[in-house]
Amino acid sequence: MKQLDLLYQGKAKSVYRSDEQGTLIMRFRDDITAFDGEKKDVLGGKGGYNTEVSAFFFRYLEERGIKTHFLGMIDPITMAVRDLTMIPLEVIVRNVAAGSIVRRYPFTEGAPLDPPVIVIDYKDDSRHDPMLNDDLILALRLTTREELDQIKANALAINELLKDHLDARGIILVDFKMEFGRRDGTIHLGDEISMDSMRLWDKETRQSMDKDVYRFNKGDVMTEYAKVAKRIIS
Numbered sequence: 001m002k003q004l005d006l007l008y009q010g011k012a013k014s015v016y017r018s019d020e021q022g023t024l025i026m027r028f029r030d031d032i033t034a035f036d037g038e039k040k041d042v043l044g045g046k047g048g049y050n051t052e053v054s055a056f057f058f059r060y061l062e063e064r065g066i067k068t069h070f071l072g073m074i075d076p077i078t079m080a081v082r083d084l085t086m087i088p089l090e091v092i093v094r095n096v097a098a099g100s101i102v103r104r105y106p107f108t109e110g111a112p113l114d115p116p117v118i119v120i121d122y123k124d125d126s127r128h129d130p131m132l133n134d135d136l137i138l139a140l141r142l143t144t145r146e147e148l149d150q151i152k153a154n155a156l157a158i159n160e161l162l163k164d165h166l167d168a169r170g171i172i173l174v175d176f177k178m179e180f181g182r183r184d185g186t187i188h189l190g191d192e193i194s195m196d197s198m199r200l201w202d203k204e205t206r207q208s209m210d211k212d213v214y215r216f217n218k219g220d221v222m223t224e225y226a227k228v229a230k231r232i233i234s
């Protein structure tokens with residue numbers, strides 16, 4: 001497959017057109033950002049760890065009946081993906097209270113959320129990704145009612161599958177963010193499932209093993225990413 005022009009350069013990945021109809025090339029860069037891009041760095045190896053974990057989980061989910069954009073690996077930081085019409089939503093599933101939900105609402109950090117809580121934000125950096133509700137999503141014509149129901153059902157099913165895998169490796173899936181898109185009239189999971197998009201705690205120590213290590217200077221980010229990636233894919 002040949003890489004053609006750059007379609008989109010985001011905060012952490014670059015997306016290219018390819019010479020195959022309906023297939024894009026997605027490269028995971030070493031750029032890391034937090035707090036709406038206020039904090040940013042380049043950490044050698046980050047792209048590789050996130051690609052490895054994302055590819056692992058996309059395959060794992062596909063094998064269990066979830067439709068994703070993943071087609072295959074091109075090199076250790078590059079994957080071939082289905083070209084989706086992305087829906088500008090950040091779909092977050094929370095199993096344990098942490099991060100913004102604790103700052104905004106009277107939850108205690110670390111409190112279990114059972115059943116899991118779905119939070120959907122509008123993906124728009126210039127508006128700081130404001131939280132939506134069903135009525136706003138429908139009023140903004142971001143999805144149809146059926147698509148929104150399908151997205152939520154998918155999000156919960158993906159959560160259970162990821163939780164199963166991580167729990168068996170001594171890792172708590174605190175919360176994670178997904179992006180979905182349309183293809184042939186069906187909702188597909190797109191983007192990435194990585195240490196940048198999941199909040200992961202060690203079950204024993206409850207230490208962060210994800211981008212919070214970077215956000216809050218909790219240790220050596222790449223050492224943690226390397227360790228957790230190894231635990232996840234083994």
Ligand SMILES: Nc1ncnc2c1ncn2[C@@H]1O[C@H](COP(=O)(O)OP(=O)(O)O)[C@@H](O)[C@H]1O
Nearest residue numbers: 010011012013015069081082083084086190191
């Ligand atoms: N399968 C796909 N088809 C088309 N676009 C995608 C697909 N998967 C992810 N994207 C988009 O590609 C971009 C990935 O780059 P990223 O660095 O994460 O960008 P951002 O800074 O917008 O989060 C995102 O805008 C994401 O919505």
Ligand SMILES: [Mg+2]
Nearest residue numbers: 010011012191
């Ligand atoms: Mg992104």
